[in-house]
Amino acid sequence: xxxxxxxxxxxxxxxxxxxxxxxxxxxxxxxxxxxxxxxxxxxxxxxxxxxxxxxxxxxxxxxxxxxxxxxxxxxxxxxxxxxxxxxxxxxxxxxxxxxxxxxxxxxxxxxxxxxxxxxxxxxxxxxxxxxxxxxxxxxxxxxxxxxxxxxxxxxxxxxxxxxxxxxxxxxxxxxxxxxxxxxxxxxxxxxxxxxxxxxxxxxxxxxxxxxxxxxxxxxxxxxxxxxxxxxxxxxxxxxxxxxxxxxxxxxxxxxxxxxxxxxxxxxxxxxxxxxxxxxxxxxxxxxxxxxxxxxxxxxxxxxxxxxxxxx
Numbered sequence: 074x075x076x077x078x079x080x081x082x083x084x085x086x087x088x089x090x091x092x093x094x095x096x097x098x099x100x101x102x103x104x105x106x107x108x109x110x111x112x113x114x115x116x117x118x119x120x121x122x123x124x125x126x127x128x129x130x131x132x133x134x135x136x137x138x139x140x141x142x143x144x145x146x147x148x149x150x151x152x153x154x155x156x157x158x159x160x161x162x163x164x165x166x167x168x169x170x171x172x173x174x175x176x177x178x179x180x181x182x183x184x185x186x187x188x189x190x191x192x193x194x195x196x197x198x199x200x201x202x203x204x205x206x207x208x209x210x211x212x213x214x215x216x217x218x219x220x221x222x223x224x225x226x227x228x229x230x231x232x233x234x235x236x237x238x239x240x241x242x243x244x245x246x247x248x249x250x251x252x253x254x255x256x257x258x259x260x261x262x263x264x265x266x267x268x269x270x271x272x273x274x275x276x277x278x279x280x281x282x283x284x285x286x287x288x289x290x291x292x293x294x295x296x297x298x299x300x301x302x303x304x305x306x307x308x309x310x311x312x313x314x315x316x317x318x319x320x321x322x323x324x325x326x327x328x329x330x331x332x333x334x335x336x337x338x339x340x341x342x343x344x345x346x347x348x349x350x351x352x353x354x355x356x357x358x359x360x361x362x363x364x365x366x367x368x369x370x371x372x373x374x375x376x377x378x379x380x381x382x383x384x
Contacts, residue, residue, distance in 0.1 A: 076148060078112040079141045081105055085121055089128045118355045163192035165351035167215045169205035170197065171272075172299075173236050173318035174218035174342060177367050186358040193353055202272045209345060215354050220340040221274030228348075230343045231358065234367040238278060238338040240331045241313040243306055253332035257286040263293035263311045271297055274340045279314055282338040303328060316340075342367075 084094040085105070095102040113120050120134035137314055157163040170179050174201060179197075198208070202219035209217045209228065222230045237368065240259075242248045267274040283290045294305050299319075306313045307327055315330060344361055 074115050075110065076145065078108050078115075079145055081108040082112055082120060082134075083138065083141055083145070085109060085128070086130055086134065089130075091123070091128060114181075114193050134364065157192060159352055162190055162356070164351065165194045165196065166351075166353045166357055167198070167213070168218070168357070169200055169208060169214045169216070170218040171201055171220065171342075172199070172206070173316040174233075175199060176217060176318040178233055178342065178361070178364075181364040181367075182357070182361045185364045186357060189360060190353075190356050193356060201267070202274060203270045206345065209347065212347075215346065215351070216357060217345045219274075219343055219345060220272055221277075221332065222341070222343050222345070223272075227344050230305055230345045230356045231361070232341055233344055233361065234342045234344050234366065236340050237317045237324075238275065238314050238333065238340065239317055240333050241302070241306055241315045241319075241328055241332060243310075244329055245326055246310060246329070246341045248312070248331050251331055253334050255335045256282050256337070257288055259283065259290055259333075260286075260288035261310060263291045263309070265294040265296060265302055265305045265309075265311050266292055267302070267314075268295050268297055275314070275316075278338045278340045282333075282336050285336055315340075359363040 081094070081100070084097050085091065088094040088097065091102055091105060098105065109121060116133075116137070118133040119131050120137055122131050122134075151301040154163060170177070179380060183195065186195070198205075198214065200208070202217075204219065205214060205217040205219050206224060206228075208214040210225070218233065220236070224231075240248065240254060248254055250284075257266050264279075266279065268274055280290065293309070293311055296302050296305060302313045302315075305311060317330075319330070344358060346358070350358075
């Protein structure tokens with residue numbers, strides 16, 4: 074059964090006149106009659122009774138009209154949904170993000186996405202950079218908002234922002250009353266770092282800043298979790314590290330964020346995705362670009378008490 078036969082039948086059902094129905098469909102009347110005959114032959118029942126004086130639907134025709142209209146409406150909806158999905162206007166996107174991305178990047182981007190693409194749904198997963206990139210490679214994420222570019226040539230990336238890093242100390246630490254500290258003074262301080270596999274870019278940025286200063290950091294502890302960093306910093310005379318976004322939102326954990334200068338260690342934040350993205354991913358990336366630029370600055374004063382360092 075061809076859909077055009079249904080369209081022709083519905084025109085006849087509405088007009089109850091073959092001439093008007095044919096004109097409406099821009100068909101010759103004999104062609105319209107042939108389509109009706111083929112439809113009735115396919116179904117095996119008479120749908121339209123026609124005499125020289127009238128055209129009327131049979132009982133079967135009236136019943137068929139209702140379902141035929143539903144079928145054509147459903148077909149049109151399917152076409153619309155397919156076209157919107159192909160254009161990125163509908164669909165589902167899974168987005169990974171780290172803490173700074175959640176504070177600076179994600180909200181304005183999702184507001185733009187909701188305004189421009191209201192048919193797009195999102196799932197969000199907050200995680201550090203390493204786990205996000207693993208999930209992206211395995212196909213469990215569509216886009217990752219992470220520190221540093223992709224670890225593989227098989228992934229694509231776009232730089233989103235440059236994020237300063239700050240020192241995190243206990244309020245009992247001598248640095249807690251200082252607005253800023255030259256990076257070279259870390260030569261005399263034991264430090265706690267994230268394990269590199271959790272946030273390679275943050276780990277490497279701190280060590281690179283130490284190299285530029287000509288100092289070697291004393292790493293007394295390595296941790297996998299931001300909460301563990303906070304525990305170590307509050308129980309030992311050590312220095313941890315955080316993004317400026319962490320330092321700008323103090324939840325009251327008894328910690329202080331202190332700006333690091335000369336040099337200011339920074340990490341790049343990137344959007345990373347797989348090649349040949351689905352249209353909905355391209356739509357998200359367009360909204361990400363439109364929502365920017367994104368700026369992150371170190372906290373203004375040493376009194377800030379951030380959540381423990383994280384990536």
